Amino acid sequence: MFSDLQRVLNTYWQQFLYISPKLLIAFIVLVLAIFVANRLSGLIGGKLRAKAHDPLMADFLTRFSKWALILAGAVLAMEVVGLYAIVGGLVAGAGLSAFIVGFALKDIAENFLAGVVLAFNRPFRIHDTVQIKDLVGKVEDLSLRVTLIKTFDGKHIFLPNAMVLREPLINFTRDGYIRQDFLVTIEYGAEGSSQEASDLLLNYVRSNKDVDEKEPHTPYVILEKATPTTADLRAYFWTFSEDYRRGTLELKSALMRGVKGGLTREGYTVANVVQ
Missing domain, CATH: 1.10.287 (Helix Hairpins)
Structure with missing residues (x-):
């Protein structure tokens, strides 16, 4: 033995x-x-x-x-x-192997192929602000398996490439500019004051250095609703969207605060300012 x-x-x-x-x-x-x-x-x-x-x-x-x-x-x-x-x-046995691997590692293979499609199709770039379902944030990285997105509150979210490819994706910064708007409700007594208020509102929006005034991005104001004592004025403006947080949140907030104070100084009663 x-x-x-x-x-x-x-x-x-x-x-x-x-x-x-x-x-x-x-x-x-x-x-x-x-x-x-x-x-x-x-x-x-x-x-x-x-x-x-x-x-x-x-x-x-x-x-x-x-x-x-x-x-x-x-x-x-x-x-x-x-x-x-x-x-x-x-x-x-490449064909058989591909079938076996594809069945056993379906998610990995699917995410890898989705990553290839995303890399060549390029629906976003690094630091673009995107929305996928309810998630909004900046694209940090695209790997062979996942897409890394950092939200505005500092969370890092690793999304499977297949999900990114399958779900509708909103890119807020691809064009370079983004249009925003807000609604101002004023109270007035004299007839025709809504037009004067529109002009004041438009001039104030234009005075901000971060608001674009070149065609086709010129700001404008429309009368959305009018009653004998109130008028709803909606202001539209474009801003550079590379820094989406500043252009969308901070700039809009500053304009809304400034418009309320400016119209109040001109004798108008501002009942409401909303998005």
Whole structure:
């Protein structure tokens, strides 16, 4: 019994000694592949970031190229060891493997493919403000599996790429400008005062340096509703949307406060100012 065990162990040892040089070479090939993948993907990423207007796609392609090179190195290492049958089986059974992997790792494969579509379709860029369902925030990163969004209250939300691709996505900053509006309700006694109030309101909105006045983004005011004693005036204005929080929240808030004070100084009674 012990002699049989010794003979088996000796056989395994001889086989290990026979294959150890190939294992060493395969290990060196794999290490070199990882080194080359890191260096080459870094060079590719640097050139893409220098020429591309959108760093989001450059980062995605950099990661994709890195893992593709590492995978190629792993296949080459298997060839060196002599695992021809396994490599050939992987190539020959690509269709079956894809079905099995796609079924077993459906979510991962779906998110990866969605990430590829998002990288090339580019519905958003880094630091764009987007809304997906009820989530609003800035895009921080697009990886092979998830899209990272940072909300205005500082939360980092990792959304699966498949969800981002499937759900309706609102991009508030892609155009560079965004239109906002608010409603002012005034009380007046003299006939025609609503037009004077409209002019005062429009002039005040135009006086703000963050409000765009060039065509086709000129601000305007409309009379939305009128009664014998009140008028509802809605002001529309455009602002640069790169900083969505400032352009949408802070600027609108400042205009609403200023309009109420300005109309009050001109003798109007401001009943309400709402979004």
